[in-house]
Amino acid sequence: MKKLTWRIWVLIIVLILSLVSIFVSSGGISFFQKGVLVTSVDANSDAFEAGFRQEQIITSIDGVVVENLEDYSIALEGKYNSLGNIKITFQTKDEAIIFFSDHSPEITVAKIPKTNIKTGLDLAGGSRALVQAAEKELDSVETTELAEVIENRLNVYGITDMNVVPISDLSGNHYVRIEIAGATPDDLEKLISEQGKFEAKIGNETVFVGGQDQGITSVVRSGQQVGFETPRQNPDGGYYCTFRFAVFLSEEAAKKHAEVTNKLGIDIENPGYLDKKLELYLDDNLVDSLFISKDLQGRETTQISISGSGSGESSEEAYEDAKLEMNHLQTILVTGSLPYKLEIVKLDTISPVLGKEFLNSILLAAAAALFVVAVIIFFRYKRFKSSIALLITSISEIIIILGIASFIDWNLDLPSIAGILATIGTGIDQQIIILDEARQTNVLSLKQRLKRAFAIIMGAYFTALVALLPLMWAGAGLLKGFAITTIIGITAGVLITRPAFSDMVKKIES
Numbered sequence: 001m002k003k004l005t006w007r008i009w010v011l012i013i014v015l016i017l018s019l020v021s022i023f024v025s026s027g028g029i030s031f032f033q034k035g036v037l038v039t040s041v042d043a044n045s046d047a048f049e050a051g052f053r054q055e056q057i058i059t060s061i062d063g064v065v066v067e068n069l070e071d072y073s074i075a076l077e078g079k080y081n082s083l084g085n086i087k088i089t090f091q092t093k094d095e096a097i098i099f100f101s102d103h104s105p106e107i108t109v110a111k112i113p114k115t116n117i118k119t120g121l122d123l124a125g126g127s128r129a130l131v132q133a134a135e136k137e138l139d140s141v142e143t144t145e146l147a148e149v150i151e152n153r154l155n156v157y158g159i160t161d162m163n164v165v166p167i168s169d170l171s172g173n174h175y176v177r178i179e180i181a182g183a184t185p186d187d188l189e190k191l192i193s194e195q196g197k198f199e200a201k202i203g204n205e206t207v208f209v210g211g212q213d214q215g216i217t218s219v220v221r222s223g224q225q226v227g228f229e230t231p232r233q234n235p236d237g238g239y240y241c242t243f244r245f246a247v248f249l250s251e252e253a254a255k256k257h258a259e260v261t262n263k264l265g266i267d268i269e270n271p272g273y274l275d276k277k278l279e280l281y282l283d284d285n286l287v288d289s290l291f292i293s294k295d296l297q298g299r300e301t302t303q304i305s306i307s308g309s310g311s312g313e314s315s316e317e318a319y320e321d322a323k324l325e326m327n328h329l330q331t332i333l334v335t336g337s338l339p340y341k342l343e344i345v346k347l348d349t350i351s352p353v354l355g356k357e358f359l360n361s362i363l364l365a366a367a368a369a370l371f372v373v374a375v376i377i378f379f380r381y382k383r384f385k386s387s388i389a390l391l392i393t394s395i396s397e398i399i400i401i402l403g404i405a406s407f408i409d410w411n412l413d414l415p416s417i418a419g420i421l422a423t424i425g426t427g428i429d430q431q432i433i434i435l436d437e438a439r440q441t442n443v444l445s446l447k448q449r450l451k452r453a454f455a456i457i458m459g460a461y462f463t464a465l466v467a468l469l470p471l472m473w474a475g476a477g478l479l480k481g482f483a484i485t486t487i488i489g490i491t492a493g494v495l496i497t498r499p500a501f502s503d504m505v506k507k508i509e510s
Contacts, residue, residue: 011500014492015396018403022115034067035059035093036109045221047105051097052090057112060091069111076104116406119413127349129178129189133340140166143174146340150176163411167480170473175345189347198333199281202260202292207278208253210333215253217302219333220246225305228322231315239318243326244307247333254300262298280306282329306333366421370394373428381435389504390431393497397427400492401485416481423489426464430457430493431501438505450502461494 004012025033035057041048060066061075079086090097090105099105132138138146143166151164163179198210208215220226225246231239249257264274274297277289288308308329310322373394374387381387401420405412437453464486471483 005500005503007499007503011396011496014403014496015399018399021403021406022117022399025116033057033112034065035112036066036069036072037112038107039110040108041106045106046101046103047099047107050099050105051095052099052105052107057093058090058109059093062089069109072109079104117402118406118409118411126180127347129344130175130346131178131342131344132173132175134343135341138174138340140168140174143168143176147176150178168473170470189344197281197283198329201279201281202257202264203276205260207257207260208249215250215256216247216333217250218248219330220248221330226326228319231312231318231322233315234311238311238313239315240309240311241315241318241322242307242309243322244305245326245330247304247306249302249304251300251302254302257296257304258298258300261292261296264292264297266294278304280308287329366424370424377432377435381439383508385508386435386505389501389508390428390435393431393501393504394424394427396500397423397489397493397497400496401489404488404492405485410484411481412485413481415479416485419482419485420489422482422486423493426460426490427493427497430460430498433457434498434502434505447506450506454498454502457494457498461490464490 038052038054038056038058041052041054058066058072061072064071064075066072066075076088079088085100085102087098087100090099133142133146147164147166151162163177165177166174167177168174200207200209210216227244229242231241233239261274264276267273267275270291272294273291274294276292278292279286280288280290288306290305290307306329308322308325310318310320310325312318312321370391374391377390378384378387398420401423402412404410405416410416433456434450434453437449468483468487471479473480
């Protein structure tokens with residue numbers, strides 16, 4: 001039995017590390033993990049305060065084993081039919097969480113992925129937007145800052161399966177690309193189309209604005225200081241539902257409130273209130289006017305109640321709209337306004353079903369192509385071992401690419417899959433060059449012929465590398481996935497798989 005060369009051992013070690021990167025997580029081998037994965041937790045919610053965090057794995061609820069989403073739903077079914085608070089124990093991989101409330105925890109759960117490979121929007125489904133500042137051309141630093149602000153705002157909504165990145169095209173234009181899995185274009189447009197400039201005014205004087213560093217210290221998002229009135233019917237049809245929640249102000253904002261209200265008089269028609277209201281503006285549009293009690297005149301109050309309403313064709317729709325509007329307003333109060341008004345340059349969506357069909361078709365085509373190539377190699381060179389070696393090398397390249405993608409948390413999208421296919425094609429071409437050179441009958445030794453083959457391969461590698469680098473920025477970064485996966489693939493090829501394949505050929509031909 002011939003000994004394995006160090007190049008083949010390097011390939012084996014890299015393959016093992018790649019498989020570990022793909023299938024092993026902090027909780028063990030991903031394929032065998034049971035439970036449900038917490039994918040998002042509403043910020044400032046009861047669930048967050050109880051200890052729920054993203055990436056936790058729930059394994060049981062009140063002692064009932066949870067292995068999948070169906071078990072999770074069954075375990076919670078019927079627990080919140082009573083009006084009072086109840087205690088439920090959620091067991092995670094690391095700790096037990098005691099949740100005491102009259103409603104289910106404000107979390108989103110999903111099945112545990114079988115691998116660590118992350119799929120992009122094209123495969124997972126969702127919406128993508130390409131945005132830029134509407135009234136100003138931003139440089140790279142300003143675009144990066146804008147991306148951070150947008151990501152912070154979306155984080156407050158509890159959205160985790162998202163990707164917000166600053167990008168630029170070859171013309172020097174700067175954009176922010178926002179991808180949210182599971183969202184519709186309307187959802188995404190509503191999240192980012194408004195600048196979110198919130199102002200609370202009394203008369204023409206601003207008392208405070210949105211943002212925790214702009215006068216608001218805390219926004220209450222659950223508990224007794226948050227409530228909804230029973231939906232009521234409008235005279236002209238439809239329903240409306242009013243909401244309220246408490247906001248705590250900084251000392252500076254409280255002093256400003258006292259200073260402005262001290263100048264006001266008593267409302268003649270409503271003697272219990274001052275003669276001017278606290279008016280709430282969102283993006284310069286009046287959203288609500290609140291009466292100010294005369295007892296608050298000149299007082300430095302640090303707590304006020306904000307209210308608003310939602311509407312719908314039915315009472316249920318009005319209530320759900322009120323919840324959405326309240327959440328939106330709370331988010332703006334917490335995060336403040338975006339530094340610029342945004343212009344949506346491109347907005348599109350893809351169905352996860354369509355993405356899955358694409359992936360299945362691509363995998364089937366790749367497997368068929370590899371099989372056909374192996375058959376052709378067998379009939380051409382009349383060596384079964386050569387066909388097997390080519391298959392092993394090509395599959396190894398795919399595993400290495402996926403392992404590196406898992407290690408760097410790279411989201412694989414359709415351009416990335418195209419890059420993997422391009423890598424397979426390039427790899428097969430170069431392996432055929434090695435086989436052809438190895439079987440040449442001339443005065444050169446086998447070692448010299450393989451060196452000549454590698455000279456051709458390295459020339460092709462550097463040519464491809466130079467051609468791929470501009471694609472990192474072309475099309476506002478939409479081809480970045482193709483460029484990165486192809487570069488990873490061809491680099492792993494010339495450094496790891498081609499040398500190993502060359503040694504395999506030496507053993508086959510010698």
